Amino acid sequence: MEHKYPARFVLTGDVDWASEYCIESYVDTASAHGIVPSLFVTHRSKMLERFAEEGKVELGIHPNFLAGTTHGSTIDEIFDHVLALVPNPVALRCHAFFDNSHVAMAASRRGIRLDSNICCHLQENITVLKHWNGVDRLPVFFEDDVHWLLGLDWDFAAHRKTFESAGLKILNFHPFMWALNIPDTDYYLRHKQHIATLTKEQADAMRHPGSGSASFLAQAIEWVQKTGGRFVRLSELPFDAQARIDP
Secondary structure (H helix, E strand, C coil), X not given: CCCCXXXXXXXXXXXXXXXXXXXXXXXXXXXXXXXXXXXXECCCCHHHHHHHHCCCCEEEECCCCCXXXXXXXXXXXXXXXXXXXXXXXXXXXXXXXXXXXXXXXXXXXXXXXXXCCCECCCCCCXXXXXXXXXXXXXXXXXXXXXXXXXXXXXXXXXXXXXXXXXXXXXEECCHHHHHCCCCCHHHHHHHHHHCCCCCXXXXXXXXXXXXXXXXXXXXXXXXXXXXXXXXXXXXXXXXXXXXXXXX
Protein backbone atom coordinates (compact mmCIF):
# COMPACT_ATOMS: atom_id res chain seq x y z
CA MET A 1 0.00 0.00 0.00
CA GLU A 2 1.33 3.42 -0.96
CA HIS A 3 0.10 6.03 1.52
CA LYS A 4 -2.18 8.71 0.11
CA TYR A 5 -0.62 11.16 2.55
CA PRO A 6 2.78 11.18 4.30
CA ALA A 7 1.52 8.91 7.09
CA ARG A 8 3.09 9.90 10.39
CA PHE A 9 4.47 7.36 12.83
CA VAL A 10 6.18 8.13 16.12
CA LEU A 11 8.81 5.91 17.75
CA THR A 12 8.85 6.15 21.52
CA GLY A 13 10.57 4.14 24.21
CA ASP A 14 10.18 3.78 27.96
CA VAL A 15 13.78 3.76 29.20
CA ASP A 16 12.89 1.70 32.29
CA TRP A 17 16.37 1.92 33.84
CA ALA A 18 18.05 0.42 30.75
CA SER A 19 21.85 0.35 30.53
CA GLU A 20 23.87 2.88 28.57
CA TYR A 21 24.53 0.22 25.93
CA CYS A 22 20.78 -0.37 25.43
CA ILE A 23 20.15 3.35 25.07
CA GLU A 24 23.08 3.95 22.76
CA SER A 25 22.32 1.07 20.40
CA TYR A 26 18.61 1.93 20.31
CA VAL A 27 19.19 5.60 19.44
CA ASP A 28 22.00 4.84 17.00
CA THR A 29 19.72 2.43 15.12
CA ALA A 30 16.89 4.98 15.05
CA SER A 31 19.27 7.70 13.84
CA ALA A 32 20.54 5.44 11.06
CA HIS A 33 16.96 5.48 9.73
CA GLY A 34 16.52 9.23 10.18
CA ILE A 35 14.26 8.76 13.21
CA VAL A 36 14.28 10.97 16.33
CA PRO A 37 12.63 8.85 19.03
CA SER A 38 10.87 10.22 22.08
CA LEU A 39 12.29 8.49 25.16
CA PHE A 40 10.57 8.54 28.54
CA VAL A 41 13.23 8.87 31.21
CA THR A 42 13.47 6.96 34.49
CA HIS A 43 17.03 7.75 35.62
CA ARG A 44 20.03 9.95 34.93
CA SER A 45 21.94 8.87 31.84
CA LYS A 46 24.96 10.59 30.31
CA MET A 47 24.11 8.91 27.03
CA LEU A 48 20.58 10.39 27.01
CA GLU A 49 21.88 13.82 27.96
CA ARG A 50 24.37 13.70 25.09
CA PHE A 51 21.81 12.51 22.57
CA ALA A 52 19.37 15.22 23.68
CA GLU A 53 22.03 17.90 23.21
CA GLU A 54 22.75 16.53 19.73
CA GLY A 55 19.05 16.60 18.81
CA LYS A 56 18.92 12.83 18.33
CA VAL A 57 16.14 12.30 20.90
CA GLU A 58 13.25 14.06 22.57
CA LEU A 59 12.89 13.41 26.28
CA GLY A 60 9.76 12.84 28.29
CA ILE A 61 9.31 11.77 31.90
CA HIS A 62 8.46 8.26 33.10
CA PRO A 63 7.58 8.50 36.78
CA ASN A 64 7.15 5.30 38.76
CA PHE A 65 4.21 5.40 41.16
CA LEU A 66 4.21 1.66 41.87
CA ALA A 67 4.99 0.11 45.24
CA GLY A 68 8.71 0.03 45.98
CA THR A 69 9.50 2.97 43.69
CA THR A 70 12.84 4.72 44.13
CA HIS A 71 11.43 7.94 42.66
CA GLY A 72 9.92 9.20 45.91
CA SER A 73 7.41 8.52 48.66
CA THR A 74 4.69 10.95 47.55
CA ILE A 75 3.25 12.07 44.23
CA ASP A 76 4.94 15.46 44.55
CA GLU A 77 8.30 13.89 45.42
CA ILE A 78 8.05 11.59 42.42
CA PHE A 79 7.30 14.50 40.09
CA ASP A 80 10.19 16.45 41.66
CA HIS A 81 12.51 13.55 40.93
CA VAL A 82 11.65 13.04 37.25
CA LEU A 83 11.39 16.76 36.49
CA ALA A 84 14.89 17.21 37.89
CA LEU A 85 16.00 14.67 35.26
CA VAL A 86 14.02 16.32 32.45
CA PRO A 87 12.98 19.87 33.40
CA ASN A 88 11.09 20.51 30.15
CA PRO A 89 9.65 17.15 29.10
CA VAL A 90 7.93 16.75 25.76
CA ALA A 91 5.31 14.55 27.44
CA LEU A 92 4.45 12.33 30.38
CA ARG A 93 4.04 8.56 30.37
CA CYS A 94 3.88 6.83 33.75
CA HIS A 95 5.60 3.51 34.36
CA ALA A 96 3.08 0.71 33.71
CA PHE A 97 0.67 3.40 32.41
CA PHE A 98 -0.21 4.16 36.04
CA ASP A 99 -3.02 6.68 36.33
CA ASN A 100 -5.41 8.10 38.88
CA SER A 101 -7.03 11.44 39.64
CA HIS A 102 -4.32 12.53 42.06
CA VAL A 103 -1.55 11.94 39.51
CA ALA A 104 -3.63 13.67 36.83
CA MET A 105 -4.13 16.78 38.98
CA ALA A 106 -0.45 16.89 39.89
CA ALA A 107 0.57 16.57 36.24
CA SER A 108 -1.61 19.53 35.33
CA ARG A 109 -0.24 21.60 38.23
CA ARG A 110 3.30 20.86 37.05
CA GLY A 111 2.55 22.26 33.61
CA ILE A 112 2.34 18.98 31.71
CA ARG A 113 0.32 19.61 28.56
CA LEU A 114 0.86 16.34 26.70
CA ASP A 115 0.81 12.73 27.80
CA SER A 116 0.92 9.31 26.19
CA ASN A 117 -0.32 7.43 29.20
CA ILE A 118 -2.73 4.89 27.77
CA CYS A 119 -2.27 1.94 25.43
CA CYS A 120 -4.84 1.07 22.77
CA HIS A 121 -2.87 -1.76 21.20
CA LEU A 122 -3.43 -2.10 17.45
CA GLN A 123 -6.65 -0.07 17.65
CA GLU A 124 -7.66 1.69 14.45
CA ASN A 125 -8.76 5.33 14.28
CA ILE A 126 -6.99 6.40 17.48
CA THR A 127 -7.51 10.10 18.07
CA VAL A 128 -6.11 12.72 20.41
CA LEU A 129 -8.00 12.56 23.70
CA LYS A 130 -8.65 15.63 25.80
CA HIS A 131 -8.12 14.46 29.37
CA TRP A 132 -10.32 16.11 32.00
CA ASN A 133 -7.21 17.69 33.55
CA GLY A 134 -6.67 19.72 30.37
CA VAL A 135 -3.82 17.57 29.04
CA ASP A 136 -3.85 16.28 25.45
CA ARG A 137 -3.50 12.49 25.60
CA LEU A 138 -1.89 10.57 22.74
CA PRO A 139 -2.66 6.85 23.08
CA VAL A 140 -0.02 4.28 22.20
CA PHE A 141 -0.92 2.25 19.11
CA PHE A 142 1.71 -0.48 19.52
CA GLU A 143 3.44 -1.63 22.72
CA ASP A 144 6.04 -4.41 22.63
CA ASP A 145 5.27 -6.12 25.94
CA VAL A 146 1.51 -5.83 25.44
CA HIS A 147 1.98 -7.56 22.10
CA TRP A 148 3.55 -10.59 23.72
CA LEU A 149 1.12 -10.57 26.66
CA LEU A 150 -1.67 -10.93 24.11
CA GLY A 151 0.18 -13.79 22.43
CA LEU A 152 0.24 -12.04 19.05
CA ASP A 153 2.39 -12.89 16.02
CA TRP A 154 5.76 -11.13 15.64
CA ASP A 155 5.53 -11.26 11.84
CA PHE A 156 4.83 -7.69 10.77
CA ALA A 157 2.92 -8.87 7.69
CA ALA A 158 0.22 -10.29 9.99
CA HIS A 159 -0.52 -6.76 11.27
CA ARG A 160 0.25 -4.65 8.20
CA LYS A 161 -3.36 -3.80 7.42
CA THR A 162 -3.84 -2.44 10.91
CA PHE A 163 -0.73 -0.28 10.46
CA GLU A 164 -2.29 0.96 7.20
CA SER A 165 -5.44 2.11 8.99
CA ALA A 166 -6.25 5.71 9.89
CA GLY A 167 -5.46 7.11 13.31
CA LEU A 168 -2.51 7.99 15.52
CA LYS A 169 0.40 5.57 15.20
CA ILE A 170 2.58 5.91 18.28
CA LEU A 171 4.89 2.92 18.74
CA ASN A 172 6.49 2.03 22.07
CA PHE A 173 9.56 -0.22 22.14
CA HIS A 174 11.62 -0.49 25.32
CA PRO A 175 15.40 -0.22 24.71
CA PHE A 176 16.21 -3.30 26.82
CA MET A 177 13.52 -5.45 25.21
CA TRP A 178 14.65 -4.23 21.80
CA ALA A 179 18.32 -4.95 22.59
CA LEU A 180 17.53 -8.61 23.32
CA ASN A 181 14.75 -8.96 20.73
CA ILE A 182 12.55 -10.27 23.54
CA PRO A 183 9.61 -12.35 22.27
CA ASP A 184 7.65 -13.25 25.42
CA THR A 185 7.31 -12.98 29.18
CA ASP A 186 9.42 -16.05 29.94
CA TYR A 187 12.38 -14.72 27.95
CA TYR A 188 12.04 -11.35 29.64
CA LEU A 189 11.94 -12.81 33.15
CA ARG A 190 15.03 -14.93 32.47
CA HIS A 191 17.05 -11.87 31.49
CA LYS A 192 15.51 -8.90 33.32
CA GLN A 193 18.29 -8.88 35.96
CA HIS A 194 20.56 -7.44 33.25
CA ILE A 195 18.39 -4.39 32.46
CA ALA A 196 20.60 -1.80 34.15
CA THR A 197 23.96 -3.37 33.27
CA LEU A 198 23.59 -5.02 29.86
CA THR A 199 26.70 -4.71 27.71
CA LYS A 200 27.18 -5.29 24.00
CA GLU A 201 28.93 -8.58 24.67
CA GLN A 202 26.08 -9.80 26.85
CA ALA A 203 23.48 -8.66 24.35
CA ASP A 204 25.25 -10.48 21.53
CA ALA A 205 25.21 -13.66 23.61
CA MET A 206 21.66 -13.37 24.97
CA ARG A 207 19.74 -11.88 22.04
CA HIS A 208 16.77 -13.98 20.94
CA PRO A 209 17.64 -15.34 17.47
CA GLY A 210 14.09 -15.67 16.17
CA SER A 211 11.18 -13.26 15.75
CA GLY A 212 10.69 -10.74 18.52
CA SER A 213 10.34 -7.07 19.34
CA ALA A 214 13.48 -5.91 17.51
CA SER A 215 12.81 -7.87 14.34
CA PHE A 216 9.23 -6.54 14.33
CA LEU A 217 10.38 -2.94 14.67
CA ALA A 218 12.89 -3.40 11.86
CA GLN A 219 10.12 -4.70 9.59
CA ALA A 220 7.81 -1.86 10.62
CA ILE A 221 10.42 0.81 9.88
CA GLU A 222 11.21 -0.72 6.50
CA TRP A 223 7.52 -0.85 5.56
CA VAL A 224 6.78 2.72 6.71
CA GLN A 225 9.67 4.20 4.78
CA LYS A 226 9.15 2.12 1.64
CA THR A 227 5.47 3.00 1.39
CA GLY A 228 5.76 6.76 1.64
CA GLY A 229 5.23 7.13 5.38
CA ARG A 230 7.59 8.89 7.73
CA PHE A 231 8.58 8.99 11.36
CA VAL A 232 8.16 12.29 13.18
CA ARG A 233 8.87 13.46 16.69
CA LEU A 234 6.06 13.30 19.22
CA SER A 235 6.14 17.08 19.42
CA GLU A 236 5.66 17.34 15.65
CA LEU A 237 2.24 15.71 15.59
CA PRO A 238 -0.36 18.27 14.50
CA PHE A 239 -3.37 18.86 16.69
CA ASP A 240 -5.89 20.14 14.18
CA ALA A 241 -9.25 18.41 13.72
CA GLN A 242 -8.12 16.39 10.70
CA ALA A 243 -5.03 15.12 12.51
CA ARG A 244 -7.22 13.69 15.24
CA ILE A 245 -8.59 11.21 12.69
CA ASP A 246 -5.99 10.71 10.01
CA PRO A 247 -2.48 11.85 11.01
